Amino acid sequence: MSEKLSERKMASEFEWQVTEKVRETHDTYTYTLTPISASQRFNFGIGQFVTLSAMLKRPMASGGFEESLVNRAYSIASSPTRDLIELTIKEEKPYGYINPVTKKSDAFAAYFNQQVKIGDKIKLKLNPSKEHFLSKVNAGIEKNIAYWSGANGAQSARCLIQYMEDKKDSEQNLVLFYSNTKLSTENDNSETSNIEHHPVESLNVIYFNWLIDAAKKLDNLKVIFTFTREQEIPTASKDSRVSFRKGRFFLNPDGTPERTLSKYGNNIKTSFNPVCGSSAFINGTVRLPDGKIEKGKGILQNLIELEGIMPEKTDKEQFYLQQVGAK
Numbered sequence: 001m002s003e004k005l006s007e008r009k010m011a012s013e014f015e016w017q018v019t020e021k022v023r024e025t026h027d028t029y030t031y032t033l034t035p036i037s038a039s040q041r042f043n044f045g046i047g048q049f050v051t052l053s054a055m056l057k058r059p060m061a062s063g064g065f066e067e068s069l070v071n072r073a074y075s076i077a078s079s080p081t082r083d084l085i086e087l088t089i090k091e092e093k094p095y096g097y098i099n100p101v102t103k104k105s106d107a108f109a110a111y112f113n114q115q116v117k118i119g120d121k122i123k124l125k126l127n128p129s130k131e132h133f134l135s136k137v138n139a140g141i142e143k144n145i146a147y148w149s150g151a152n153g154a155q156s157a158r159c160l161i162q163y164m165e166d167k168k169d170s171e172q173n174l175v176l177f178y179s180n181t182k183l184s185t186e187n188d189n190s191e192t193s194n195i196e197h198h199p200v201e202s203l204n205v206i207y208f209n210w211l212i213d214a215a216k217k218l219d220n221l222k223v224i225f226t227f228t229r230e231q232e233i234p235t236a237s238k239d240s241r242v243s244f245r246k247g248r249f250f251l252n253p254d255g256t257p258e259r260t261l262s263k264y265g266n267n268i269k270t271s272f273n274p275v276c277g278s279s280a281f282i283n284g285t286v287r288l289p290d291g292k293i294e295k296g297k298g299i300l301q302n303l304i305e306l307e308g309i310m311p312e313k314t315d316k317e318q319f320y321l322q323q324v325g326a327k
């Protein structure tokens with residue numbers, strides 16, 4: 001290996017090109033990336049993430065725009081068994097949001113989704129940690145999986161589902177518990193009972209149609225959707241491996257505790273429970289408007305306290321710290 005190549009491999013910085021850009025929801029896109037040459041390809045495991053770098057033009061309070069290099073972490077949403085990499089990028093901070101201290105925009109996703117197009121080249125760094133939240137799944141040590149995802153947190157589950165499609169390991173099974181506020185951004189919910197191929201422009205749930213199709217194909221996949229603000233929820237057919245429920249996981253409609261894992265999971269004693277999403281979803285931690293951190297309870301505490309799951313049968317990947325007052 002040349003000195004230059006070995007340096008780049010150590011720093012793990014690679015150049016890949018956007019070959020497809022697909023709208024997932026009103027604020028989310030999935031990008032397909034391909035290495036610009038064979039030397040840029042790298043191996044990765046289920047649950048790993050990359051750091052993306054892109055030159056983005058972002059607004060300033062003064063009215064102008066500033067172009068700079070911006071980085072963010074993204075979980076790989078496609079299986080290591082496939083040649084291309086897919087990344088799904090959701091806009092958390094609204095377009096035009098100006099940081100009150102720096103008087104500039106400090107967001108990434110809204111500008112990336114607006115400015116990056118097919119053909120553009122992007123720098124990727126693979127996070128080298130071998131101890132990530134799905135490392136035991138990747139190593140084949142845990143095969144009975146209950147994956148808990150917040151609204152932005154299902155990317156690694158998509159990676160795993162593609163892997164299951166390709167490997168067809170009859171011992172591996174996944175129950176995806178997926179929490180979102182509502183199915184659609186439209187106020188009128190009259191169409192929500194039509195669960196097939198909901199229009200993406202108003203869809204609020206990342207991979208909604210894709211997951212329903214995947215559960216039809218794979219008999220070792222179940223998907224449990226919950227909607228925390230929806231008035232009407234879709235109806236699932238009786239024999240479907242997809243369920244819809246209302247309200248937070250671990251809470252019955254009357255406010256009493258629900259043992260959600262026992263109700264929908266498979267062989268809960270052996271289940272491994274990775275949790276992915278915001279700090280509020282994982283363990284009830286939020287940042288208050290005055291900057292103080294408040295700790296509550298989230299999926300992890302509920303799994304341990306209500307279901308008796310051993311802490312070593314859980315793991316977590318936090319995408320961001322939830323701010324109270326922000327969405």
Ligand SMILES: Cc1cc2nc3c(=O)[nH]c(=O)nc-3n(C[C@H](O)[C@H](O)[C@H](O)COP(=O)(O)OP(=O)(O)OC[C@H]3O[C@@H](n4cnc5c(N)ncnc54)[C@H](O)[C@@H]3O)c2cc1C
Pocket residue numbers: 049072073074075076088089090091092093094097106107108109110152155317318319320321322323326327
């Ligand atoms: C290991 C890891 C893997 C990740 N994988 C993915 C992934 O696969 N896909 C993905 O989309 N994201 C992923 N993320 C998060 C990602 O890095 C970005 O944070 C996300 O895309 C949002 O980007 P943004 O530019 O909109 O917001 P950012 O500038 O990154 O800021 C996010 C912060 O903004 C706050 N915020 C939300 N709304 C508002 C508001 N109205 N006003 C002010 N602040 C607000 C949130 O509370 C949060 O703390 C991952 C993060 C980590 C650490």
